[in-house]
Amino acid sequence: MVPPLALDIDGTLTTASGRIDARVFELLPDWDAPVVLATGKAFPYPVALAHFLGRAETVIAENGGVVHVDGETAVLGDPEAPRAVVEAFRERGGDLGWGARDTVNRWRETEVALSLDADETLLREVAAAAGGDVEVVDTGYAYHVKSTGVSKGRGLERVGDALGLAPDEFVAVGDSENDVSTFAVAGESYAVANADVAARDAADTVLAESYMDGTASVLEELRARSE
Numbered sequence: 001m002v003p004p005l006a007l008d009i010d011g012t013l014t015t016a017s018g019r020i021d022a023r024v025f026e027l028l029p030d031w032d033a034p035v036v037l038a039t040g041k042a043f044p045y046p047v048a049l050a051h052f053l054g055r056a057e058t059v060i061a062e063n064g065g066v067v068h069v070d071g072e073t074a075v076l077g078d079p080e081a082p083r084a085v086v087e088a089f090r091e092r093g094g095d096l097g098w099g100a101r102d103t104v105n106r107w108r109e110t111e112v113a114l115s116l117d118a119d120e121t122l123l124r125e126v127a128a129a130a131g132g133d134v135e136v137v138d139t140g141y142a143y144h145v146k147s148t149g150v151s152k153g154r155g156l157e158r159v160g161d162a163l164g165l166a167p168d169e170f171v172a173v174g175d176s177e178n179d180v181s182t183f184a185v186a187g188e189s190y191a192v193a194n195a196d197v198a199a200r201d202a203a204d205t206v207l208a209e210s211y212m213d214g215t216a217s218v219l220e221e222l223r224a225r226s227e
Protein backbone atom coordinates (compact mmCIF):
# COMPACT_ATOMS: atom_id res chain seq x y z
CA MET A 1 0.00 0.00 0.00
CA VAL A 2 1.24 3.47 -0.83
CA PRO A 3 1.18 5.93 2.09
CA PRO A 4 -1.10 8.97 2.46
CA LEU A 5 0.47 12.19 1.15
CA ALA A 6 0.57 15.78 2.38
CA LEU A 7 1.67 17.86 -0.58
CA ASP A 8 2.50 21.54 -0.75
CA ILE A 9 1.52 23.17 -4.06
CA ASP A 10 3.72 26.13 -5.02
CA GLY A 11 7.31 25.09 -5.51
CA THR A 12 6.42 21.42 -5.02
CA LEU A 13 3.79 20.47 -7.62
CA THR A 14 4.73 23.31 -9.97
CA THR A 15 7.36 24.12 -12.53
CA ALA A 16 9.97 26.82 -11.93
CA SER A 17 7.65 29.24 -13.71
CA GLY A 18 4.74 28.53 -11.37
CA ARG A 19 2.58 26.29 -13.54
CA ILE A 20 1.13 23.03 -12.28
CA ASP A 21 3.45 20.35 -13.64
CA ALA A 22 1.59 18.00 -16.00
CA ARG A 23 2.86 14.97 -14.08
CA VAL A 24 0.52 15.95 -11.22
CA PHE A 25 -2.33 14.81 -13.47
CA GLU A 26 -0.62 11.49 -14.14
CA LEU A 27 0.55 10.61 -10.66
CA LEU A 28 -2.16 11.85 -8.31
CA PRO A 29 -5.58 10.83 -9.66
CA ASP A 30 -4.95 7.15 -8.99
CA TRP A 31 -2.82 7.44 -5.85
CA ASP A 32 -4.32 4.70 -3.72
CA ALA A 33 -4.32 6.54 -0.37
CA PRO A 34 -5.50 9.96 0.84
CA VAL A 35 -3.81 12.97 -0.72
CA VAL A 36 -3.94 16.23 1.24
CA LEU A 37 -3.17 19.42 -0.66
CA ALA A 38 -1.63 21.73 1.95
CA THR A 39 -1.08 25.25 0.73
CA GLY A 40 -0.74 28.89 1.62
CA LYS A 41 -3.13 29.74 -1.15
CA ALA A 42 -6.75 30.69 -0.52
CA PHE A 43 -9.30 27.89 -0.15
CA PRO A 44 -10.66 27.76 -3.74
CA TYR A 45 -7.26 26.97 -5.26
CA PRO A 46 -6.60 23.55 -3.68
CA VAL A 47 -10.31 22.71 -3.89
CA ALA A 48 -10.19 23.34 -7.63
CA LEU A 49 -7.02 21.30 -8.01
CA ALA A 50 -8.47 18.36 -6.06
CA HIS A 51 -11.67 18.61 -8.07
CA PHE A 52 -9.89 18.53 -11.42
CA LEU A 53 -7.72 15.66 -10.25
CA GLY A 54 -10.93 13.75 -9.58
CA ARG A 55 -9.94 13.36 -5.94
CA ALA A 56 -11.69 13.99 -2.64
CA GLU A 57 -11.45 17.65 -1.68
CA THR A 58 -9.12 17.10 1.26
CA VAL A 59 -7.34 20.38 1.64
CA ILE A 60 -5.47 22.62 4.02
CA ALA A 61 -5.58 26.21 2.76
CA GLU A 62 -4.30 29.56 4.02
CA ASN A 63 -1.44 27.87 5.88
CA GLY A 64 -3.87 25.95 8.06
CA GLY A 65 -6.43 28.73 8.47
CA VAL A 66 -9.01 26.73 6.52
CA VAL A 67 -9.27 22.94 6.51
CA HIS A 68 -11.71 20.90 4.47
CA VAL A 69 -12.10 17.16 4.90
CA ASP A 70 -14.97 14.71 4.59
CA GLY A 71 -17.26 17.39 3.20
CA GLU A 72 -16.80 19.69 6.22
CA THR A 73 -15.07 23.05 6.19
CA ALA A 74 -13.41 24.38 9.34
CA VAL A 75 -12.30 28.00 9.45
CA LEU A 76 -9.62 27.85 12.12
CA GLY A 77 -7.76 31.14 11.83
CA ASP A 78 -8.98 34.45 13.16
CA PRO A 79 -8.61 37.14 10.48
CA GLU A 80 -9.00 40.09 12.83
CA ALA A 81 -5.40 40.55 13.98
CA PRO A 82 -3.82 39.87 10.55
CA ARG A 83 -6.22 42.34 8.92
CA ALA A 84 -5.43 44.96 11.56
CA VAL A 85 -1.71 44.53 10.83
CA VAL A 86 -2.27 45.01 7.11
CA GLU A 87 -4.47 48.04 7.80
CA ALA A 88 -1.69 49.58 9.89
CA PHE A 89 0.83 48.69 7.15
CA ARG A 90 -1.33 50.55 4.64
CA GLU A 91 -1.74 53.53 6.93
CA ARG A 92 2.04 53.81 6.98
CA GLY A 93 2.16 53.88 3.20
CA GLY A 94 2.56 50.18 2.54
CA ASP A 95 1.07 48.59 -0.56
CA LEU A 96 0.06 44.92 -0.83
CA GLY A 97 1.62 44.85 -4.26
CA TRP A 98 -1.09 43.03 -6.22
CA GLY A 99 -2.51 45.99 -8.10
CA ALA A 100 -6.13 47.07 -8.16
CA ARG A 101 -7.71 43.67 -8.84
CA ASP A 102 -6.51 41.48 -6.03
CA THR A 103 -7.66 37.89 -6.57
CA VAL A 104 -4.95 36.69 -4.19
CA ASN A 105 -6.94 37.91 -1.18
CA ARG A 106 -10.45 37.98 -2.61
CA TRP A 107 -11.45 34.61 -1.13
CA ARG A 108 -8.99 34.62 1.76
CA GLU A 109 -10.80 34.16 5.05
CA THR A 110 -8.22 34.03 7.82
CA GLU A 111 -5.04 35.78 6.71
CA VAL A 112 -3.74 38.34 4.24
CA ALA A 113 -1.10 37.73 1.58
CA LEU A 114 1.24 40.38 0.22
CA SER A 115 3.35 40.36 -2.90
CA LEU A 116 7.09 39.78 -2.53
CA ASP A 117 7.37 43.31 -3.97
CA ALA A 118 5.75 44.72 -0.82
CA ASP A 119 7.89 46.52 1.77
CA GLU A 120 9.00 43.59 3.93
CA THR A 121 10.82 45.70 6.50
CA LEU A 122 7.77 47.86 7.16
CA LEU A 123 5.49 44.82 7.22
CA ARG A 124 7.64 43.01 9.79
CA GLU A 125 7.91 46.15 11.89
CA VAL A 126 4.14 46.63 11.98
CA ALA A 127 3.52 42.92 12.65
CA ALA A 128 6.04 42.89 15.52
CA ALA A 129 4.33 45.92 17.07
CA ALA A 130 1.02 44.03 17.01
CA GLY A 131 2.31 41.43 19.47
CA GLY A 132 2.80 37.70 19.41
CA ASP A 133 -0.48 36.53 17.92
CA VAL A 134 0.45 37.49 14.38
CA GLU A 135 3.37 36.35 12.28
CA VAL A 136 4.73 37.00 8.81
CA VAL A 137 5.57 33.88 6.80
CA ASP A 138 7.64 34.12 3.63
CA THR A 139 6.80 31.22 1.31
CA GLY A 140 8.97 32.42 -1.54
CA TYR A 141 5.72 33.23 -3.37
CA ALA A 142 4.16 35.74 -0.98
CA TYR A 143 4.36 37.19 2.52
CA HIS A 144 1.50 35.82 4.58
CA VAL A 145 0.23 37.68 7.64
CA LYS A 146 -1.43 35.00 9.73
CA SER A 147 -2.30 34.15 13.28
CA THR A 148 0.34 32.06 15.03
CA GLY A 149 -2.36 29.63 16.20
CA VAL A 150 -2.81 27.95 12.84
CA SER A 151 -0.36 25.99 10.71
CA LYS A 152 -0.37 23.38 7.99
CA GLY A 153 0.89 20.87 10.57
CA ARG A 154 -2.08 21.46 12.87
CA GLY A 155 -4.29 21.22 9.82
CA LEU A 156 -2.78 17.84 9.01
CA GLU A 157 -3.53 16.62 12.53
CA ARG A 158 -7.13 17.65 12.02
CA VAL A 159 -7.36 15.96 8.63
CA GLY A 160 -5.78 12.83 10.12
CA ASP A 161 -8.37 12.79 12.92
CA ALA A 162 -11.20 13.00 10.40
CA LEU A 163 -9.74 10.23 8.24
CA GLY A 164 -8.71 7.97 11.10
CA LEU A 165 -5.01 8.41 10.33
CA ALA A 166 -2.17 9.48 12.58
CA PRO A 167 -0.20 12.42 11.14
CA ASP A 168 2.92 10.29 11.11
CA GLU A 169 1.31 7.96 8.58
CA PHE A 170 1.66 10.77 6.02
CA VAL A 171 4.61 11.43 3.76
CA ALA A 172 5.07 15.17 3.24
CA VAL A 173 6.76 17.07 0.42
CA GLY A 174 7.31 20.83 0.49
CA ASP A 175 9.57 23.73 -0.30
CA SER A 176 9.33 26.47 2.26
CA GLU A 177 8.95 27.88 5.74
CA ASN A 178 5.21 27.19 5.73
CA ASP A 179 5.90 23.45 5.34
CA VAL A 180 8.05 23.15 8.47
CA SER A 181 5.03 22.38 10.68
CA THR A 182 3.89 19.68 8.24
CA PHE A 183 7.34 18.13 8.26
CA ALA A 184 7.27 18.13 12.07
CA VAL A 185 4.17 15.93 12.29
CA ALA A 186 4.47 13.78 9.14
CA GLY A 187 6.22 10.42 9.42
CA GLU A 188 8.55 11.13 6.53
CA SER A 189 9.37 14.51 5.02
CA TYR A 190 11.09 15.67 1.87
CA ALA A 191 12.23 19.13 0.81
CA VAL A 192 12.62 19.65 -2.93
CA ALA A 193 16.01 21.03 -4.01
CA ASN A 194 14.56 24.53 -4.54
CA ALA A 195 13.40 24.63 -0.90
CA ASP A 196 14.35 27.47 1.44
CA VAL A 197 16.68 26.99 4.42
CA ALA A 198 13.87 26.49 6.94
CA ALA A 199 12.31 23.67 4.93
CA ARG A 200 15.67 22.07 4.19
CA ASP A 201 16.59 22.10 7.87
CA ALA A 202 13.24 20.63 8.92
CA ALA A 203 13.01 17.88 6.30
CA ASP A 204 14.20 14.31 6.89
CA THR A 205 15.55 14.32 3.35
CA VAL A 206 16.58 17.11 0.98
CA LEU A 207 16.03 15.94 -2.58
CA ALA A 208 18.57 16.34 -5.36
CA GLU A 209 15.87 17.39 -7.83
CA SER A 210 13.82 20.58 -7.85
CA TYR A 211 10.09 21.26 -8.11
CA MET A 212 8.00 18.40 -9.52
CA ASP A 213 11.14 16.49 -10.57
CA GLY A 214 11.82 16.08 -6.85
CA THR A 215 8.22 15.34 -5.90
CA ALA A 216 7.81 12.82 -8.73
CA SER A 217 10.96 11.02 -7.59
CA VAL A 218 9.49 10.65 -4.08
CA LEU A 219 6.19 9.35 -5.44
CA GLU A 220 7.98 6.84 -7.65
CA GLU A 221 10.11 5.66 -4.75
CA LEU A 222 7.05 5.29 -2.49
CA ARG A 223 5.24 3.34 -5.16
CA ALA A 224 8.22 1.05 -5.72
CA ARG A 225 8.55 0.51 -1.98
CA SER A 226 4.92 -0.56 -1.71
CA GLU A 227 5.19 -3.21 -4.44
Ligand SMILES: O=C(O)COP(=O)(O)O
Binds near residue numbers: 008140141142143
Ligand atom coordinates in the same frame (compact mmCIF):
# COMPACT_ATOMS: atom_id res chain seq x y z
O1 LIG B 1 0.62 30.76 -1.50
C1 LIG B 1 1.85 30.74 -1.25
O2 LIG B 1 2.48 31.75 -0.94
C2 LIG B 1 2.58 29.45 -1.30
O3 LIG B 1 1.71 28.38 -1.54
P1 LIG B 1 2.19 26.90 -1.13
O4 LIG B 1 2.00 26.78 0.34
O5 LIG B 1 1.28 26.00 -1.94
O6 LIG B 1 3.62 26.78 -1.56
Ligand SMILES: [Mg+2]
Binds near residue numbers: 010
Ligand atom coordinates in the same frame (compact mmCIF):
# COMPACT_ATOMS: atom_id res chain seq x y z
MG1 LIG C 1 5.36 25.86 -1.37
